[in-house]
Amino acid sequence: MKIIKVKSYEEMSRKAADIIGAQVILKPNCVIGLATGSTPVGTYRNLIEDNEKGKLDFSAVTTFNLDEYVKLDVSSPQSYRYFMNDNLFNHINIDKENNTFVPNGCAKDLVAEGEAYDAKIKAYGGIDLQLLGIGVDGHIGFNEPDEVFTAPTHEVVLDESTIEANARFFSCADEVPKTAITMGMKSIMQAKKILFIANGKNKKEITEKAFFGPITPAVPASILQLHPDVTVIISEE
Ligand code: PGA
Numbered sequence: 001m002k003i004i005k006v007k008s009y010e011e012m013s014r015k016a017a018d019i020i021g022a023q024v025i026l027k028p029n030c031v032i033g034l035a036t037g038s039t040p041v042g043t044y045r046n047l048i049e050d051n052e053k054g055k056l057d058f059s060a061v062t063t064f065n066l067d068e069y070v071k072l073d074v075s076s077p078q079s080y081r082y083f084m085n086d087n088l089f090n091h092i093n094i095d096k097e098n099n100t101f102v103p104n105g106c107a108k109d110l111v112a113e114g115e116a117y118d119a120k121i122k123a124y125g126g127i128d129l130q131l132l133g134i135g136v137d138g139h140i141g142f143n144e145p146d147e148v149f150t151a152p153t154h155e156v157v158l159d160e161s162t163i164e165a166n167a168r169f170f171s172c173a174d175e176v177p178k179t180a181i182t183m184g185m186k187s188i189m190q191a192k193k194i195l196f197i198a199n200g201k202n203k204k205e206i207t208e209k210a211f212f213g214p215i216t217p218a219v220p221a222s223i224l225q226l227h228p229d230v231t232v233i234i235s236e237e
Contacts, residue, residue, distance in 0.1 A: 013042025029060040033130035066141035067182040068105035114153035130191035138219040142182035151186035
């Protein structure tokens with residue numbers, strides 16, 4: 001594990017974009033796993049800038065997002081498909097229609113949707129670089145604390161702490177969907193490289209637990225201790 005300590009959110013975002021950019025330069029048709037939430041927004045802003053300046057070309061890149069709320073239409077600004085289009089895909093030269101994937105939370109059969117999502121990741125040769133944030137409860141994607149690590153892409157019941165944390169994107173906590181579909185630990189752990197970013201005092205304790213505490217599904221991110229190529233960028237803020 002490589003830990004990069006930086007001073008600010010801006011520095012974290014720049015460094016994360018540099019690492020994603022390096023991956024795109026190394027392998028122009030790479031597969032990148034992407035995350036939503038407040039943490040990666042600055043990273044995406046930097047990638048947009050680099051693309052605008054002609055430093056990065058996303059035309060052959062494929063992306064797979066970690067998760068999506070269940071039964072929230074993609075036209076809703078709170079959906080993760082909407083978030084990705086708005087914060088990244090609409091502003092870079094990626095083939096949004098054909099090369100960007102987000103699990104379909106409106107699928108009738110979420111088990112089949114999960115299986116198809118993992119099969120698609122496999123068909124693309126797996127994820128070259130997976131970007132991850134962390135929830136205050138230690139989740140990665142929406143893999144919430146549990147008694148076991150769950151391997152496939154699957155439906156989850158969101159923790160109260162997650163609903164509370166994400167209520168800021170909705171008009172009230174009651175509007176936050178109670179369930180979601182998330183990439184499971186298999187597709188995450190089989191990514192060739194992991195790029196983990198964390199910022200803010202509320203992430204300090206859980207990030208320490210994740211990387212220096214016991215490996216346990218009670219702290220889902222702790223599974224990353226077993227991954228051979230993890231870069232952690234953590235802001236002193
Ligand atoms: P945040 O969410 O970036 O909005 O803090 C991270 C997460 O829940 O994984």
